[in-house]
Amino acid sequence: MRKVIVEKKILVANEEFANKNREFLTAKKLPCLNVISSPGSGKTTILAKTIEALKGKVRIGVIEGDIQTDIDARRIRKTGAPACQINTEGACHLSAAQVSFALHKLPVDTLDLIFIENVGNLVCPSALDLGETAKIAVLSTPEGDDKPAKYPAIFARAAVVLINKIDLLAAGDFNIEKAGADVFKINKKAKIFPVSAKTGQGMSAWCDWLEEMAAKKEIPA
Amino acid sequence: MHEAAIAQSLLDAILTEAQSQPGKPVAAKISCGAFSALNNEVLCFAFEAISKGTPCEGLKLDIEQKPIQAKCKKCGETFVFDLHRPVCTKCQCEEFELLPDAPLLLNEIEFDEK
Ligand SMILES: Nc1nc2c(ncn2[C@@H]2O[C@H](COP(=O)(O)OP(=O)(O)OP(=O)(O)O)[C@@H](O)[C@H]2O)c(=O)[nH]1
Ligand SMILES: [Mg+2]
Ligand SMILES: [Zn+2]
Numbered sequence: 001m002r003k004v005i006v007e008k009k010i011l012v013a014n015e016e017f018a019n020k021n022r023e024f025l026t027a028k029k030l031p032c033l034n035v036i037s038s039p040g041s042g043k044t045t046i047l048a049k050t051i052e053a054l055k056g057k058v059r060i061g062v063i064e065g066d067i068q069t070d071i072d073a074r075r076i077r078k079t080g081a082p083a084c085q086i087n088t089e090g091a092c093h094l095s096a097a098q099v100s101f102a103l104h105k106l107p108v109d110t111l112d113l114i115f116i117e118n119v120g121n122l123v124c125p126s127a128l129d130l131g132e133t134a135k136i137a138v139l140s141t142p143e144g145d146d147k148p149a150k151y152p153a154i155f156a157r158a159a160v161v162l163i164n165k166i167d168l169l170a171a172g173d174f175n176i177e178k179a180g181a182d183v184f185k186i187n188k189k190a191k192i193f194p195v196s197a198k199t200g201q202g203m204s205a206w207c208d209w210l211e212e213m214a215a216k217k218e219i220p221a
Numbered sequence: 222m223h224e225a226a227i228a229q230s231l232l233d234a235i236l237t238e239a240q241s242q243p244g245k246p247v248a249a250k251i252s253c254g255a256f257s258a259l260n261n262e263v264l265c266f267a268f269e270a271i272s273k274g275t276p277c278e279g280l281k282l283d284i285e286q287k288p289i290q291a292k293c294k295k296c297g298e299t300f301v302f303d304l305h306r307p308v309c310t311k312c313q314c315e316e317f318e319l320l321p322d323a324p325l326l327l328n329e330i331e332f333d334e335k
Binding site for chain 1: 223226227230231234238242244247251256257258259289302304307315316317319322324325326327328329330331332333334
């Protein structure tokens, strides 16, 4: 038997594309937010409402990641914003190469901010670097307030945690204080915005944060 | 959930390395960060399935999950982050930063020279 020390990174290809994306976005002075959540937590609804709310203030483009179909990109385009749909054909997350492709399809020179809606999945997307400026986690109240404790990887890395569907709070047992406390335990810098994309409640604080981000080109303190 | 894709990248990496080495690759050590969302058993199962018929068939994978490290902002201590007790192990304060997750690495390969 002979041992050979290799010490080689396995995901080098993804890392190279992620670094390229980061360089590209920095050169274009474009903040890029990678939105991660379970399926159906309300990512597309939040993005569409956010685009409407920031019309005339922040020009937004969206990269839509889904396993199949271009339903979400079409929902975004209805708002007037440009969207590029990537179908991962079974893969549980977007790769940096797919994001690189989409960045070259979007009219980046006419944009102030880019959202990536990752494939609905709370686990895998948080492990893969896409070259984004920051990660945004969405947790909807029907999913339960134990998710930050159960899936710490995404909540530990997110710059913002949106707690969506607060219009349904009365019907369930989601405790915003508990979820928030669990996030802060692992991520002191997280901004938490309880929102309802449906009623618009809480959306202005989130939109103010985005406006600041688009103006400063970096994550607001 | 993305173990199948990782297994393929891993197989490619080992096969590439094996081209310049005599013997058959029989074991490999890899390591990854605890937040990389990899399940050891699923990865081994996926690797076994896709390596059939390649020089890596039957290769034994040893996967080390590296814990998340954190750095205290008050005393500077670097410590292993414990989800159930998220405080600095030296000064007990809660002001710390999580360090980047360990990358997915192919550490070593064992070759059978017979
Ligand atoms: N009650 C309520 N429903 C909401 C809210 N936001 C979104 N929804 C509903 O939740 C469902 C899923 O919303 P989507 O925006 O498609 O969720 P998504 O996260 O983009 O889903 P995937 O892309 O499939 O992962 C839809 O029926 C929305 O109308 C909210 O704030 N309150
Ligand atoms: Mg969607
Ligand atoms: Zn300390």
